[in-house]
Amino acid sequence: MQKHSLIAVAVAFLAAGCTMAPKYERPAAPVTNTFPTGGVYETQPGAAQPGGAGARSANGQAAADIGWRDFFVDPRMQRLIDIALKNNRDLRVSVLNMQASQAQFRIVGAGLFPTLDAAASQSKSRTPKNLSVFGNTISNSYSVGLNASWEIDFFGRIQSLKDQALAQYLSTAQARKAAEIALVSQVANQYLTVLELDDLLNVTQGTLKTAQESYRITKLQFDNGTGSELDLRQAETVVEQAGANLQSQERLRAQAENALVLLLGEPLPADLPPGLTLSDQNLLTDIPAGLPSDLLTRRPDIMEAEENLLAANANIGAARAAFFPKVSLTGSFGTLSPTLGGLFKPGSAAWSFAPSITLPIFEGGENKANLDLANIQKNVQIATYEKAIQTAFREVADALAARGTYDQQIQSLERNTFAQQRRLDLSNLRYTNGVDSYLSVLTAQTDLYSSQQSLITARMERLQNLVTLYQALGGGWIEHSGDQPRPADAPVDYGAASAPKAASAATAG
Template identity: 50%
Template sequence: MIKRLTLSLAAAGLVAGCSLAPTFHRPDAPIATVYPVETGQAADNAAAIGWREFFPDQRLQALIETALANNRDLRIAALRIEEARAQYNIQSADLLPTLNAAAGGARSRTPASLSLNGRSTVTSSYQVGLSLASFELDFFGRVRSLNDAALAQYLATEEAAQAARISLVSEVAKAYLAERAFAEQYELARKTVESRDEAYKLAKQRFDVGASSALDLRQNEILVQTARASLATLTRQRAQAVNALTLLVGTPLTNLPAAQSLDSQDIVTDIPAGLPSDLLIRRPDIRSAEQRLKAANANIGAARAAFFPRISLTAGIGTASNALDGLFEAGSRTWSFAPQLLLPIFDAGRNSASLSLAEVRNNVAVAEYEKSIQTAFREVADALTARSTLEEQIEAQRAVQVAQAERLKLADLRYQNGVASSLDVLDAQRELFSAEQALVQARLLRLTNAIDLYRALGGGTGETGAKASGKQD
């Protein structure tokens, strides 16, 4: 019997390779073959640039390293991988038979009124053996398709976690740079408040002695209060930026290296974009969508197999006796073999509906895969388009700031010589403050654009360079 059972399982393994799942073909990428702006074609790409190499600021490196270890969203993504792995292991167990060791005993009493000999009797039975639980012979690949779907879902979860890691690296960097921008703007506003306070005091002294009009005094007062309002706004915005950064990092921001100004940030900006088709292998979110598509494709095979007969085996072998000491005596061996065939005849359209559902979900997965490619293409194209103009914008804004500073000097000189009114000076002060704030924003845009392009091209998964060190000032 054991030999016969072994041969049956071997035969089942040979025929179980059949699958009714459609042959998987990666859909054509619904994007152009080139980006709308000219791109570099260097050998390296964003995915090959580690985040330590991309972000040389040691304070930022320390923040990213801490976030990768403590961010709760990333921790959830890692746990999702463990969940998917466990689910795959459960599903793959159905590919092999399940053997159980079983032992049991029973005693029963038959009353005299029911006994053939007119006397009450007590009977005992004991058995020990191995049993094969209902094992499906996967002739039409139903179990194999379900296993393939579970594997693809597991791989999709792994890729999604990689995408979450890339996103976290870029979000921490942008949050840090935003906090630095608010800090620089705050410092500009603080110095502006101090200088305008001094100017207001002088204007009041001139007004008190009749050397200037009430209009000049009120204009100075407006500038002072405007600067104070900007200072209060920037104080709030900087505090909120710190809170956002703390949430991303997942722990209080302590014992960090000294911060660098936006102007001294040496973030890599010349990133070769390559070809749009490169996104298919660089972006983990696209790879995750492809794995989900493979899972949906495999589920079609399982739904098709449900229309065919399902054959399962149940068997057992062991010993049995009416006394414990007779379990292993000669002649006590028992065995059972119970094959079962289930053939769908009438299920009120359940199998047809299941197949339709699997096909619709596959079409949804195709659309999601194509959308992920289109989204990636747009993100890269937007970042490349912005990169081509931001350098020019910064240079122009810097020229505006220099010109406004020179204008203020000339206006103040003309006012001291009685050639111009104080309104010219006040207007020059206001315009210079706006130009300084706009220059900070332009620098932030340039750095943020570089981060967006780095993330869009699939960078941020690896790390290179020495670890950050040093303490916060």
Template identity: 60%
Template sequence: MKKTSKRHLPGIALKASSLAALALCAACTMIPHYDRPDGSVAGTYPTAGDAAKAMGNSTSGIPAASDIGWRNFFTDPRLQKLIELSLKNNRDLRAAAFQVDELRGQYQIQRAALMPEIDLQGTGTRQSVPPALSQSGTRYGSVYQVNFTESQWELDFWGRIRSLSQAALQTYFATAEARKATEILLVSQVADQYLTLLAYDDELKVTNDTLATATESYRLAKLQFDVGTGSELDLRQAEGVVETAKANLQTQVRLRQQAINNLVLLVGEPLPDDLPAGTTLGEQKLMTDIPAGLPSDLLTRRPDIMEAEAKLKSANANIGAARAAFFPKVTLTSNAGTISPTLGSLFKAGSGQWAFTPSISLPIFDGGANIAGLAVVNADKKIAVAQYEKAVQSAFTEVANGLAGRGTYDAQIEAQTRFTATTQRRLDLSNLRYKSGVDSYLNVLTAQNDLYQAQLSLITAQLARQTNLVDLYEALGGGWIEHTGDTPRPSDVEYSIEPAAPAAPASATTAG
């Protein structure tokens, strides 16, 4: 017994080692090792003005932008409601969500190719055979059969199907991150458009005030001209100021209405009449001391960068599929069931039948198609690398520009505010000198026009400061969560007012 058992051990060991080798081969792919490319950006952001101070100790203890909820960043109740409505109704965001569903389905289709496809088929045939060709002498015959059929199932020895499945998965992740980027961008677009609308409101107020003052000046100039104490030159100059203010008023009314139309498009529905009361442009209290962190932090904060990296990983996985195309393809086809000349005996003993057909195909000559296919996917990867690096560099530039603005706009507005006050004082003095007869009316009109332009410039600077903060918040990855402290939802989960249940399937935020 011992000799017999020893004689069988080598065969058993050989069989076991063959199965192990087969399993190991089936578990491998030809996907190249992935290394994240260098973003080719500096290790720190450049600073301008007071940006360095804003990035220093004043930001200690403040969460990163991606961890700040948009309701905490935007405190205007009216703006909060508009953002909420846009996240539910915006059509671009809906289309992005549908694209996520589409790519999820395509990934599941590609992954299903790893499993055999089994169908149940039942057929019944009644046929007539010439007596001369019938071995039994029976002219008529019947054949009934029921089969479980497995279509051609490719044994993925070289990982071709798994490479394609991995490429589809990364494409799905990229689409989910693109949807997340669309949502973050939408939040900032709604805020920017709302702030622009507030700026037009302020400009209209300034223009209306200027028009009222200019109209009164024109009335006095006309009265003096009518009684012979004023010149026509003064009259026409005063009239020109009035007409200029009227033209500016119509321009601002038009731009304001267009801003409302753009806001309606972003929100996805007409603006409700019961919106909460908002605050003016100058009363907006946006967070200013947001830590910028390091450029490397953008790799995990910015969904557009994560989207570009997922596309790169997908291109990398396609290389594995192209490499596997050079190796033999093994497929299995089989069926098993019952066959009988009568329907009643179809499932009786002795009616079983089966067929098993393995096949192997080895590419010998294809006119260079496989070589060209490998060259294509290698080029696609190089393109994806360049696009990833461009995404990192663009993100770095956006943040750097935002920090430069944060460090300079405050000082600009302070200077512009002082200049506006000085211009107002100059107008007051010009009026006094004109009424005292020691100065011409031209100086009054010049001071009045300078004050008007200074007030508009101040509003423009205030708008630029606010939108710069909004854009910096978005550039640093802010706008995904609603409240500070919320657990970020996966990238493929849509916004909901009520907290959503934790998602079971893996998503782009958990991709390795």
């Protein structure tokens, strides 16, 4: 009795999940311990933002702890992000991939348990009369019973496959999280692009109106014989160039809105709340970068890469277990009778028990090749994981370098635009008094237009860089600061998504 108990304990222990997978050790991060400092990284945002809005402070909160509704304060942008999170098709695909991996994990995990089936059968056969013992040539057989089978996972093959499936499931969950964070950033950046084009259109329309008025006056002077054809053609050049720019910007504006609609997953609703202008966008400028090691637990793309590495590590355990015997237990219990009515009579009980063991002896090197493949795949995932860390480090460092330079760049462009406007005023005055030619006016007008465009673009790029930094540091997963972060595999109900509404022209900006 004691001997049988020890055997039962041993079987239970071996079947509990011991694997032959190598012990996992997280690879060292192939980056420095701190982000770059000095130079362009030294100058960070001060107490005032370019554009006149008072700066808001992150108060030392990490990006991952700041809700996207607290980072983006534009009501229209917030509404657009909310719509995209409910309707974006790429995000839906990432959620469905996660759900598929979860189902695959359950499928693999079921292999650790016995299977039990109910079965009923009837068979009829004919035996030649000269071979029949009792003279009957037709025989019938009826059976009803339960069939059971179980592969005892002595060497952890099935457990390793389950661990691999679990890691793959968690990897798709992190991929879903990364897709959602990226979507928040993409919608914000596309919305800022629309606002930039709105400002560029306003500047171009103003420049075109001024150029048309200058052309009208120059043509009157030419018709009256007091102006030259050179002045006329120079004025015409400015008009046509501004007109061409206007058409180009209107095209880009329409295409930018189309891209925004694609991100939203539905047409722009007509009831969007009023939004802020580009210069009034008040994003958080002082989010702390922290340490590169923080990215390991804040960046879902890095965690996704690590889960893939864990899956590859578990697969080595399954490949190693293939060299060892497979032990299976099969059995059945039920009733057997030559007549249907005799199935449940006394004495009709029947059972069978058939343990089996399969030991690989020669398979042409297949198991060895599978083990080599598993080790190579793990090395690939190690390199992929290290590359994910390096990419994250580079994205944060780039954004910090940009954050340290955009403010001063915009201040210089603002001073340049003011100087160009003053230069145009003086050129007009000198031309009116006959001191200078009309060429100086046109040159000043063109330079002012170029300076205004550069200033608008720099303001947009500065804001987009702040959005990129927020994403690169892991921000965008929670909606409000202080919210408990959802698990990466939190369920999503897309049945509650809003139905598409009628599109409205020029509603994005």
